[in-house]
Amino acid sequence: MGSIKQFRNPHPRLMRHLTREAVFADDPLVVVDAGVRDGFERHWGNYGDHVRLIGFDADAKECERLNQLYGDSNRRFYPYALHRDKGSRKFYIAAYPSSSSFYPPNMDFWSRFPDERNVRTVGTTELETVDFDSFAEQEKIHGVDFMKLDVEGAELDVLKGAEQALRSSVW
Secondary structure, X not given: OOOHHHHOOOOOHHHHHHHHOOOOOOOOEEEEEEOOOOOOOHHHHHHHHHEEEEEEOOOHHHHHHHHHHHOEOOEEEEOOEEEOOOXXXXXXXXXXXXXXXXXXXXXXXXXXXXXXXXXXXXXXXEXXXXXXXXXXXXXXXXXXXXXXXXXXXXXHHHHHOOHHHHHHOOO
16 A cells, blocks of 8 residues: 555645635635644645645744745744643653654554654653644634644644634634
């Protein structure tokens, strides 16, 4: 069985039609990506300036790098750890940074896989967290269309902190 990328349409006709007809020109799509390390999924770039991309990653240096590389008026990276509320939480730093999490890895489970060393905890730190709803209110973000979460087991916590956005707009 092939990867999902093999099945993704590289030339989506509907998306091209929507951007050509400027359907979202006056009211761009709003996409939130929690766990945006290495940037947004490439397909969002197909919408050009008809999409507003809002990315979050707990790694401030990564957000700074991404803002320097890609930051513009419709693409912004924020060095915040999204969670269910504002607070301070222990964060487990993994050997492979993308595998870091608010939850320690279950090494009994991971030891069954060839790359289990990537999820091993190499340190911990305390991170300040923010819930998406508070952030959205502060930054005047309304009408989120899509949320992509890749936060290594803390997805439910992020969703609990985005209840207002989920109720009012997220598809």
